[in-house]
Amino acid sequence: METSKTKTIVFVTGAFVTHHGWKDWQTYFESKGYTTLAPPWPYKDGTAAELRARQPNDTDLAALTLSHLVDHYADIVKALPEKPIIIGHSLGGLITQILINRDLGVAGVAIHSVPPQGVIPYEFSFLKAGWKALGLFTSLDETYLMSFEDWQYAFVNEMSLEDQEKAYEENTIPESKTVARGGLTSAAHVDFEKQHPPLLLTSGSIDNIIPPHLNKRNFKAYEQNGSVLEYKEFEGRNHFVVGQPTWKEDADYILEWLAKNA
Numbered sequence: 001m002e003t004s005k006t007k008t009i010v011f012v013t014g015a016f017v018t019h020h021g022w023k024d025w026q027t028y029f030e031s032k033g034y035t036t037l038a039p040p041w042p043y044k045d046g047t048a049a050e051l052r053a054r055q056p057n058d059t060d061l062a063a064l065t066l067s068h069l070v071d072h073y074a075d076i077v078k079a080l081p082e083k084p085i086i087i088g089h090s091l092g093g094l095i096t097q098i099l100i101n102r103d104l105g106v107a108g109v110a111i112h113s114v115p116p117q118g119v120i121p122y123e124f125s126f127l128k129a130g131w132k133a134l135g136l137f138t139s140l141d142e143t144y145l146m147s148f149e150d151w152q153y154a155f156v157n158e159m160s161l162e163d164q165e166k167a168y169e170e171n172t173i174p175e176s177k178t179v180a181r182g183g184l185t186s187a188a189h190v191d192f193e194k195q196h197p198p199l200l201l202t203s204g205s206i207d208n209i210i211p212p213h214l215n216k217r218n219f220k221a222y223e224q225n226g227s228v229l230e231y232k233e234f235e236g237r238n239h240f241v242v243g244q245p246t247w248k249e250d251a252d253y254i255l256e257w258l259a260k261n262a
Contacts, residue, residue, distance in 0.1 A: 006082050006106050006262060011038040012073055012099075014090025014114075015133065015180060016146050016155075017171040018048045021242050025087075028251055034085075039076050041069060044173065051173040056142035058174060063141075066182025070098055077104045085262050087254070089242050090114055090210060091179070093201075094188060100199050101190045107198040107228075107262035109254050112210045112241055114183055115218040116190035129154035129209035129239075135177030143174035154209040155239045167240055192221045198228035198261035202250065204237025228261050 009029055013019040022038035029036050043061040044051060054061075073095055077084060086105040088096035093113025100108035115121055121130075133144050146154065148168050156164040182188060199222075203215035212233050219231040234241070234250060241250060 006084055007034050008080060008082060008084040009034050009036045010077055010084045010086050011036060012086060012088030012092035012095050013038065013041060014092040015175050016173065018173050019044065021171050024247065025242065025251060028248065032255060042072055048169065048171055048173050052145065055145045055174040058143050059141060061174065061176050062143045064176040064179055066179050066187040069179055070095055070187065074099060074104060085258060090239065094183065097190050100196050101194060103197065105197055107258060109200045111202050112204055112207055112215065112239055113201060113218060114210065115214060117186060117188040119218050119221050121214055123211050123214050125208040125211050126214060133175060133177065133180040140177050144177050145174045146172055157208055157238050158206055167243060193223040193225065195225050196227045200230045200232065200257050203233045204241050205233060205235045207237060207239045209239045230257065
């Protein structure tokens with residue numbers, strides 16, 4: 001599939017966290033000559049503190065669906081003068097996989113990606129870390145806010161308490177339960193047999209919510225049809241990988257991969 005040496009990157013944010021978490025990545029990639037965008041989700045254009053203050057009564061965010069979210073990013077990408085590189089984390093990784101599957105980018109990087117429909121996430125740590133976001137037996141008119149205790153397990157395990165608290169205050173925001181449930185529906189569909197632009201999937205050895213075994217099954221679901229498809233597991237990375245002290249090592253690996261494939 002045709003690629004070009006594009007210099008535009010769209011960063012796609014995952015669930016539970018603010019898009020401001022990409023700030024250091026944007027600065028770093030821009031220092032390497034790229035133009036970057038890290039658009040917020042609909043109804044999430046604010047600081048973490050501002051968005052938490054709306055909990056649980058942000059009815060607009062509560063009504064957001066995964067289909068609308070994917071379309072939101074698809075519209076952003078389509079409006080650009082050239083196809084961009086798309087880099088997403090967690091649910092943003094799933095969105096990246098979907099957009100690359102639709103041939104809307106010249107290359108994609110899915111960081112610790114939520115798996116598409118058909119890759120059943122049966123791993124215990126995934127279920128423990130993520131089931132509350134589905135909001136079973138609770139009102140879909142209210143948003144879900146991850147507790148600090150759940151944040152410690154799902155995102156920042158094996159970090160110091162001080163760093164865990166800082167990461168929570170700066171990043172954690174309310175979430176739409178309907179978006180979380182959308183990951184179990186056709187809104188999360190990827191045609192694994194279709195040829196696609198170059199795609200890199202990365203995982204972290206200590207990620208609880210998206211453990212490496214789940215990432216590897218996501219990777220293996222793709223048909224080996226000649227498309228560029230690569231997988232990389234990083235040692236010592238949890239789900240807060242975008243903000244861990246080691247983030248620049250991951251970014252450098254991605255930059256090298258993009259230099260060869262985008």
